[in-house]
Amino acid sequence: MAPQAQTSVSMYAIFMLLIVILEIAAISIAASFRGKITREMKSFLIQRINRKYQGRVDTNEPFSLGLDFAQVYFQCCGIDSYADFNRSSEWNRTGEQGIMKIPPACCKLKDKDAFLKHQKYEPINWNCPYNPTAINSYMSKPCWKSIEDHLKSRIGVIIGIAAFILVSEFTD
Template identity: 25%
Template sequence: CCSSRYQQGAFMHLLLILLCLQVSSAVLAQLYSIQMTSDLKSTMGHLFYQYNGVHSQAPGSSAVDVVQKRLQCCGVQNYTDWLKTASTSWHLLAENARVPESCCKEKYSVCRGELHQLEQLFQEGCLRKLEDHDRLVFLGIFICPTFLLKPIFAWLCGCISVLRVVRGSVPVWGLSSSCLCECCWCSGRCW
């Protein structure tokens, strides 16, 4: 396999393909990230707009509560988004305006989401945290596989170099050809 006359040309083509894969992965990841951010913002805005209280069994409301608890966030951009949701009146029923209890930090067991106790609430929005999480996922899906191919290409390069030394096209002082042949196991024989 490594003894082909055209091995260097083939290797260069493989490196070129790897470079193209990396560039296209980066472009695709960026495009999907932009689209994902737009979709995520509209979906989250819709879910937060339809939220109807902590004790609701509606799937959208429970999803909002789960996201806010797990990501330790509150609202889409930040906690003040709950004051802008005019269609929902659950947060204005008490004397003080409030946010869902899922915005409360766990260490405060008596937190009821009241805005005059901001130290008990998560203040960062959920959109940014979800975007950061999704960027890591895209990085893993698109870019990491191309980096995993690099050791394979490095091994091929080493194999080609060893064969060149063994064949005598590159002088190496102090190394016997039998030692070099053992380094390249892809051919299975010495020259």
């Protein structure tokens, strides 16, 4: 092998080794700061609920819409509980049947896909936001736990993808 080609291969090997070391370091840092990241993310989301959440299923406000979609998709309510919405300054709780106790997106729907695809809201019980129960709502199921469980159930796939990426770096 020519000296120039040998130098290129050596540089490539060193570069690949550095990438692997950085990937391992990133995984280690993420694992060691998991608690702090969780607290910071929850705090950020609660602050956004307090300042931005509108509590209307027909909203165009990005954070409200995103949270409603997450609540419908994961069939949950609030970050830690439905009480997370108690300080929302943008949510007008007054509706046709009185004062809402939970946002409409926390209610069980006849067809959640219709909401996720077309924002078509049709709860199993129209009285749900005013008188939520375990039967007509997800008020007792926090979203943080639901999303965490969803990710944990797919951890094998996530690890498999990470391992594939790591191995493919050496086989190229």
